[in-house]
Amino acid sequence: MDAERFQDSVHGFLSCTQCHERFGENPHTTPANPVSAGVERIAREISRKAKVSAVALASCYKCHAEIYTQVLDSVHGKNIVEDGRTDGPLCLDCHGSPHYITPVSDRASPVNKWKVVRTCDKCHGNETLAKKYGIEPDVRETYLDSFHGQKHTLGLKKAPTCISCHGYHDVKSKNDPTSPVFGTNKIRTCGKCHKGANKKFVSAITHKEAGPIPRYAEKGLILLTMSVIAFTVIHVLLEAFSDIRDTFFRKTKEEEHEESEEQVS
Template identity: 50%
Template sequence: MKIWLNTLLLLVFTVVSAPAANAASDNASCLTCHGAMQGTVEKEKGVLVNLHIDQAKFEKSVHGGFVACVDCHLTFGPNPHQAPSANVAKAVKDMANAISAKSKVDAVAQAACLNCHPDMYKEYASSIHGRNVIKKRSGDGPVCTSCHGSAHYIQPKTNRESMVNHFSVVSTCGNCHEEKSISEKYGFSPLVMERYLESFHGRKVKLGHPGAPVCSNCHGAHDVKGQKDAASPVAGANKKKTCGTAACHPGATDKFIAAITHKPLHPIAHYSEIALILLTLGVFIFIVVHVFLDIYADVRDRLFRKGNKHE
């Protein structure tokens, strides 16, 4: 039903705006329809394409105003009636092929980032994320939009709405790194997120501390490496350097850097916690009972034993 409606809508808009679309390839032509269309169509089984573009939001994004739709949606020509062509640069095409397991809507468009951001792409391609996606063709690792959100609405990193802003990037990483299936498959601690969030670092970030580190401050972002990779900033001797930067913990020692591991709580720490909670609870119960007994006796004395105040 929805597809049928959408098709009808598409037809109407195409007829109305076809002359303009034929003449120009600017965003306005695309947005004439895609700004108004709502809902999704099923491209192939299980692959839903959202047809709607929020024009106002797009205009305010980092790409709004100077990136044309067809700069990324390279297979689409200026004429919407033409079938998508495969006339795409080889680098983009290779990347699109590589991420096709992940990106079923428009792999070319998701690969097209590398046309304008080649440095980032190079870093990403060498990272554990990039290698997993490009070399191993896995459906797990992130592509650009997994962390930055849809290219239509990307905000600068300094904007709180950005998915990679200092105060939102932890939950962005958590989208995957909180997943038990991912931690089991790739062999990292399933408590990475939990242990980070309860650490001083995580708490301070939550409270708005601009200097407290988020995931990317220690692990890197586009060039993030696996924990066993010697090039990782938190692997082996690198960790001491990473923790020990002037702004953080200058002079960090081997024993100091053991403080943050994201590993489960050591049994000694676990049982110390239980012991201290029991102590707190015990004292609490004792003083509450004591206070209430005192109130009881005080009221009783005032009501019924007025005479013996100064015994």
């Protein structure tokens, strides 16, 4: 572990045993310290997910009890607790190593606004998981192709990302009536940014690939824009060439008149 990075993280003020409860001050002794009831309960529920220590993985509950409860009640948490699987993400899958977690406002954080789409895509863009759970593996691509995604790519801070619509720790299945993207709930969700959003409006917001008409319309507009730009550039270059030619290679009418007068005289 990098001690300096740990000190700079949001957990830098914690001692080792605050998370690794089974250990005493001497890490080389047998881990036999008692564990708090809440952490012990969570550790049992997520034991199949833990690669090393379920207690350490569950220790986030000590400081983040409300959030941890939301996670376990989410579609991600239920994958572990109720379905008995290990694909559902927990704290470390999204936030990274507990020793080096940085604030969400830090661009280095995997859940920062500018990185969270890529973080979600680690699972949602995985074809194996997509096939296993019947989800679309190209959600990141369809998002980036959308108006929201393009604004995000251009750096607009207010552009929505995954968590803006689907939620943070309490993400629900799109088939869950309590999900913000379930049925008519989308009207309220979209209405947070788009005042007056209605059923027809929200029906256009989807991760599905655009049909042929909008796709070809987009290509047509791009072609038209590029043609106008190319025409403008060519026009400017021709004008510049004409001015240069007239300045350096063509005699002005006054010069021609003077020469003709000299010849006459």
